[in-house]
Amino acid sequence: MLTAQWQLTWADEFDAPSINTTDWDVLTRRDSFNDELQYYIPEQAAIAQTEGRSVLRITATDEPLDGKAYRSARLESNYSQAYGRFEVMARIPTTKGIWPAAWLLPRDTPWPLGGEIDIMEHGGSRPNVVSSAYHWNNVPNFSQFVFGEYHAPAGQGPWADDFHEYAVEWDTRAIRYFVDGVNHFTVTPDMAPISSTPMSVILNTAVGGFFDGNPDGTTQFPNTFDIDYVRAYQQTGNVTNLLTNGEFSNNSNGWLRTGNTFVESHDPEGSHAFDGFGDHAIKLFGFASSKLIQSGVSVTGDSEYTLSANVRINSNDSITGTNNLLVMWMEFFDGNNNSLGSEGGVIADGSINNNTWLLRELTGVAPSDAVSVNVGFEFIQPNNQGGAVWVDSVSLTESLAIALAGDYNNNGVVDAADYTVWQDSFGSTTDLAADGNGNGVIDAADYTVWQDNFGQSASGLGANVNIPEPGSALLLLLGAGVLYRRRA
Template structure:
């Protein structure tokens, strides 16, 4: 919401295989790199975790009175009820809760079903204590906001600035989700909204799809230098600057239902990232596990999962241009953990329908493997070490048949991430689409150097100690086999 508010593996042959079409082992397993701090399944209202807000002081020209009785727990869910009943000089009443815990950096996940009628403004966001830090000097992270009159669109934002003197800036993006080729109505079902917050970036997710990333460089270093500890806020506002006010078409009451909340902190162990959902089949046909860029068309996203042309399973990735002036770039990317010297192979299958062809156009699609010295670093930043690429679809490519493509590569010195990217390039406004299926990214760890018995990448006196101490010992995958007899 906007404005001031209340608130290497050892061994010569050991291989690292990126997980294909993997999901978390269980629904509540921590994502790579995160450890659970606290969660709430809402079996009862926990006053040790949450504060129910009681105020008729509004912001953003909204027109609701926040009352504690509008917040309840029912059937294992937190429920915020918005009603068209006047209260304390305002025409509507609704609810807001704020977490009592606060932290700097972490991951927040909220699974919820949104209210949906003209005038409702549900939001899941993070805010510092504004009694200590004048807004927006400590920042504000909007994980999810929705306009009740736009059931298939949500947005995420970051607000920052100074006060005093007052200066407000913000960046934002909007998201749509397709399931099996159809746009999702967020008012009809539960979805998971999340953000990863580090000193380097904010990554916003909807159902495990990274739709939007804000890098520290995008906001003048504010993320690394100025943000303060934040609390989680969940509320339904009514009307205001963000959306149209209710009218005679609005339906009341409206329920904002929250199934669960999970809050994480960075884990002590380094994250190991595998490769997920290369067939785009996860959760019934989604982009879960992928990061999306260049998706700018509403109602018919130019980066989507489709069943129009499928090589395996029931879904594939469909890409086309956004028809904006000048060249446009859109697609998906996903990274895996690698070591320098790893042999990395990316592969996929592509299909061009003659009924939706790029024949005779300048459109093309590129398969890339990008290498980074920092996992998740921004494309084109100093952390980007190099790129291998292959153009696999052009205006001269065959139609109505699946074609297999492979791109081999070797991770350079300093690499910790190999990032597979699929990029649709539309130099002008030419039509046509390309379908992609069966994406794989395989990384094989390099063989240990001769004599490098402790697998630290250096052959030195320490290797002799390992060789001496393990010579003749039996066991699987010994750190060294000094005489080469398997013992």
């Protein structure tokens, strides 16, 4: 079994004397959506010290400003990323009508065409509940969404009593939400289309609005949202793109282009590839045999492979309402270059949404005697109608198993042997086989990860068994561990 590895790509530990305005836009905004009542101004956000931590502090107050009854702050990161893991360590305010949130949103794509990932949001009148959500649609300003709530575990006080880590892991197959290492909610493609649009981090406290209603006589001001750190990671180790130049950063090197197939640089202000991935995208159009092909990619027989690509139709050169198609395919070959069969399908047609990148995937199993695969795209124009399709960020990956949460010895089942691994390494910062929540230390939270998944196996079947309890000495350590928070 191969455990997913994460490489840090961007972070703010809020250790500087003031907010890094190179990394963050600190908004001045009078009017917001959702019937909110606050005026966002930069003066409501600052670096503060609390309990030995240097934090970003967002303060909401009941001081009127320009017709608004309340003041607060909202920060948006200048860094954007598609996919990966995002972590926010924070202590949230809890009082009626207060709505703190940590979330992801595309910077330049009309909402909600590129999706919205709400890592954590909290209605202040429900002190023991936080929630996570995902919004999407192909119509601007109208959202479909799914959400999950997470209640504070037994014995824990309200969320505002301490710092907690809120996280999301986002890839092509799922969006998984975590609180203190517990995966409490997951969005899968059968529930909603998974966005592939790069997103920025947003941190804010809204006042009033539909989420928790408006403040009343019980609401406490000022209240503070303290953020200890924000970190972004990309997955490494078990996801390798087998294709050459899949983001077309090196023009079209490694690819065969035929017909009307052109390399265009990303140009947000012009009529070219607009925003996207890497430096370039490929434009396919016209009645000629317009194809994009990469040949002779090595594969292993009986292994499963996923070919993915992002496609886009721009409204100024759209195929909407036409019979034009873009097909994606992969064809396997043996050692004598004999074709062993292919997989393929339509990934863009006249019905898809314009002006946003859409992820498309194709999965196939290589025949046992396969040694290579060709992958490609073909633009089909049956009626000489206009329009073009853009292709970007193409990848071919071999499907590899990811370790079960709590399976600390990687034998495919979460059992008593994994408890022993955790017990033997408790407190370690170097032997991290049992670091179930990935915080760099073996602690009580890793026991909870193991406990919550006990009996699970790689087949997805749980066993009806009793969960071992830690010994008395470890129970004392666990009690201390609940209060311990490690900073890198």
